[in-house]
Amino acid sequence: IVMTQSPDSLAVSLGERATINCKSSQTVTQSSSAMSNLTWYQQKPGQPPKLLIYWASTRQSGVPDRFVGSGSGSDFTLTISSLQVEDVAVYFCQQYFTTPWTFGQGTRVDIK
């Protein structure tokens, strides 16, 4: 499954909303449960990725509620409702609907 993110990069003013899109080449939503096998990670320079969201919309423990995941089927969105300085990073989506697990190419988020 090919994961495609858009845009490749974006710059948002502090306190404003940042929206990242992720599209899969086929559905990653289970027909039996309607659960979507889709995660979002945040990666800062020199660090490993950090899990933010899984099942498309469930926040990992400790992740601020300004990070919101949504979507189903093959179209997903990560929204940062009010961008903070510490949110500057690259964000990746990943599908785990089937192996090989695959990642989007990443979206770089900066401060405008």
Place this chain on the structure above:
Amino acid sequence: QVQLLESGPGPLKPSETLSLTCTVSGGSIDGGTNYWTWIRQRPGQGLEWIGYIYNTGSAHYNPTLKSRINMSGETSKSRLSLTLTSVTAADTAVYYCARSKSEARGVIDSWGQGTLVTVSS
């Protein structure tokens, strides 16, 4: 809280074999509750799933790398190993050891810091 620490070789030359280890603390590498995963990231690029091992003896690999990979686990030392044969410059990357829980296989909730592997003639 599981912690993972990768260790690897110095620079490699093309056609050599890459051997990496990952020491795990705070979690069992056998028992089937965790899927121990290897992921790599080429310089300035995205993430590539290499494969996972569970119960120390069962593994599942990325088809693009399957012919060159072997993963194993050594329970007594809480250590995981990754071997990649016939390396080329395209295998230059940061290699991460990571964990995915069995109840959400594919959700990678713990990552090592990664180890940079350089392949150059």
